[in-house]
Amino acid sequence: MSLVLGLETSCDETGIGIVRSGPDGAVLLADAIASSAPEHARYGGVVPEVASRAHVEAMLPTLERALATAGCSLADIDAVAVTGGPGLAGALLVGVAAAKALAAGLDKPLYGVHHLAAHVAVDTLEHGPLPDACVGLLVSGGHSSLVAVEDPAAPRVLGETVDDAAGEAFDKVARLLDLGFPGGPVVDRVAGDGNPLAIAFPRGKHDDGSYDFSFSGLKTAVARWLAAYPDARDVPVADVCASFQEAVADVLTAKAIRACQDFGYDTLVIGGGVAANSRLRGLAQTRCDAAGLRLRVPRPGLCTDNGAMVAALGAILVGRGATPSRLDMPARSTLPLPH
DSSP states (O other): EEEEEEOSSSSEEEEEEEEEEEEEEEEEEEHHHHHHEHHHHHTSSOHHHHHHHHHHHHHHHHHHHHHHTOOOGGGGOOOOEEESSSSOOOHHHHHHHHHHHHHHHTTTEEEEEEEHHHHHHHHHHHHOSSOOSSEEESSSSOOOOEEEETTSSSSSEEEEEEOOOHHHHHHHHHHHTTTOOOHHHHHHHHHSSSSSTTSSSTTTTSSSSSSBBBHHHHHHHHHHHHHHSSSSGGSSSHHHHHHHHHHHHHHHHHHHHHHHHHHHHHHHHEGGGGGGGHHHHHHHHHHHHHHHHHHEOOHHHHHHHHHHHHHHHHHHHHHHOOBOHHHHHHHHETTTOOO
């Protein structure tokens, strides 16, 4: 049995997770999060310098909270895992520096992990070990990717967004509708009162045969549609949200299902902040059921950035006896996955 500490600071959440791993899988003991999202809301998006300062301030209190929840001390930790990239450079540096200090001070191995791979690995905390091979749909504010998961530590990219990420599009549409930041949760909530078929918004790259995504045109289409209303009070906001959300979920799930079928994989794993979206989850389940595929999606709280996902991937690496990272490992804001 091993206790793995995971640190996540790639954007605006300071996440500390603690996982106990063993022969029968991993068990989540603590998942402490401090978010600086309220500080960014007045700017309409994440401000890197603000996020970095918030991580510095939140690191120790969040670590102490995680240890208290898990009922352990730093002396009990067997390994330290940290998001090494991709993400905001300054934010990543805070987490990597903290992880190096902990690993060196405790004389424990350090594992730098990929942020997107961790979004896949976190599902093991809810549904057990991953199959030998599956397709991952990773959707967030900074990423929209389809990956083949044959090695959980290094998923292979099948396709990705060529412009805006899905979560970024949610934020921009929410801003157009004056709904606030972050946009994903509020658009999802408002869409519940709307008609998803009210407006025929475009589906970028829907039928191009690739596994890539494009959401910039959809965002522009929403802006142009809204421009036809001289008085914002006349805009059917719920219908706009529902129709926009439907367009996003339609493209994401259609390509994910096709990837499973093309590669002969019977399992789809969805991760990332947008995986918390109710319509994406619902449509994915409907389409997976129709295609005879198994759908695995973590509970919403594990979809957004968190330390649990980093600890989960760290536990996989510890379990396979992977070589630890060097203490001089860099933080890489543009860390790629294999293609």
